[in-house]
Amino acid sequence: MSDLYRKEALAHRSRALFGEVRLQAPPATWIITTLLLLLAAICLAALFLFQVQTDDGPISLMDWLFRAES
Secondary structure, three states, X not given: OOXXXXXXXXXXXXXXXXXXXXXOOOHHHHHHHHHHHXXXXXXHXXXXXXXXXXXXXXXXXXXXXXXXXX
């Protein structure tokens, strides 16, 4: 049973365990993360900066979304 693999194959496989370790994410992950953060920043900015015109006058989008109708 010990002769199942050639010595060269076992030696090559044992060297693979000492390969270079990459601790960096692929570029696609960084691009998606950047786009999601940008979208979140735009949404937060819209909540505080955009104005909604109502019968009572302009109010911020956040106040308009979260106000309680009586």
